[in-house]
Amino acid sequence: RKEVEQDPGPFNVPEGATVAFNCTYSNSASQSFFWYRQDCRKEPKLLMSVYSSGNEDGRFTAQLNRASQYISLLIRDSKLSDSATYLCVVNIRNDYKLSFGAGTTVTVRA
Amino acid sequence: NAGVTQTPKFRVLKTGQSMTLLCAQDMNHEYMYWYRQDPGMGLRLIHYSVGEGTTAKGEVPDGYNVSRLKKQNFLLGLESAAPSQTSVYFCASRLLGNEQFFGPGTRLTVL
Numbered sequence A: 001r002k003e004v005e006q007d008p009g010p011f012n013v014p015e016g017a018t019v020a021f022n023c024t025y026s027n028s029a030s031q032s033f034f035w036y037r038q039d040c041r042k043e044p045k046l047l048m049s050v051y052s053s054g055n056e057d058g059r060f061t062a063q064l065n066r067a068s069q070y071i072s073l074l075i076r077d078s079k080l081s082d083s084a085t086y087l088c089v090v091n092i093r094n095d096y097k098l099s100f101g102a103g104t105t106v107t108v109r110a
Numbered sequence B: 001n002a003g004v005t006q007t008p009k010f011r012v013l014k015t016g017q018s019m020t021l022l023c024a025q026d027m028n029h030e031y032m033y034w035y036r037q038d039p040g041m042g043l044r045l046i047h048y049s050v051g052e053g054t055t056a057k058g059e060v061p062d063g064y065n066v067s068r069l070k071k072q073n074f075l076l077g078l079e080s081a082a083p084s085q086t087s088v089y090f091c092a093s094r095l096l097g098n099e100q101f102f103g104p105g106t107r108l109t110v111l
Helices: none
Strands: A003-006 A013-014 A017-024 A032-038 A045-050 A055-057 A060-065 A070-075 A083-091 A104-109 B005-008 B010-013 B019-025 B032-036 B043-053 B053-056 B064-068 B073-078 B085-095 B101-102 B104-111
Touching: A013 A017, A013 A060, A017 A083, A032 A060, A032 A070, A045 A055, A045 B101, A070 A083, B005 B043, B005 B085, B010 B043, B019 B032, B019 B085, B019 B104, B043 B064, B043 B073, B053 B104, B073 B085
Parallel strands: A013 A104, B010 B104
Antiparallel strands: A003 A017, A017 A070, A032 A045, A032 A083, A055 A060, A060 A070, A083 A104, B005 B019, B019 B073, B032 B043, B032 B085, B043 B053, B064 B073, B085 B101, B085 B104
């Protein structure tokens, strides 16, 4: 079983739509969770950390479900600029190594 | 702060040539990493370091060597480049418990 698994998509949505996707992780004891964004041929950049109680950053909402071992990302009022690959990142063993999902591709169309 | 920087940004090598990729960070991070990313694939960890003078193998270490003589620098070496090493290479750094910061990447082509 992979440590972090994501639906690869692609999610193709119109501007203004809401899109949401999940990521599952393998270790129930994991403590740190992140969503990164990667644009084509660029480096991944932190979008937001994911906290136990859930958190929002503008149009983006992240949730953590420890019982089912998944995190989610919801994007409201999608913009063309939200088109990217979103990487789920988990510190599986709470050590030196972050485990990256393969990414979920989102394309927002006009 | 410059964050994480990588040199060079682009490089073309012939099979059998050697080269060194340099990564530098000015955030005083303990942990540093080298990844490769191939088209349509996720990040794969090549080597990592948990502190100055220490290095360890990641998932795909064959054909690469690394050194961390100074805390702020992490070098990735290819002794004899092969076409299978054509890829985008990302360096990253972090503090334990925190997020990871990436450099802009090095695009390497081996002919």
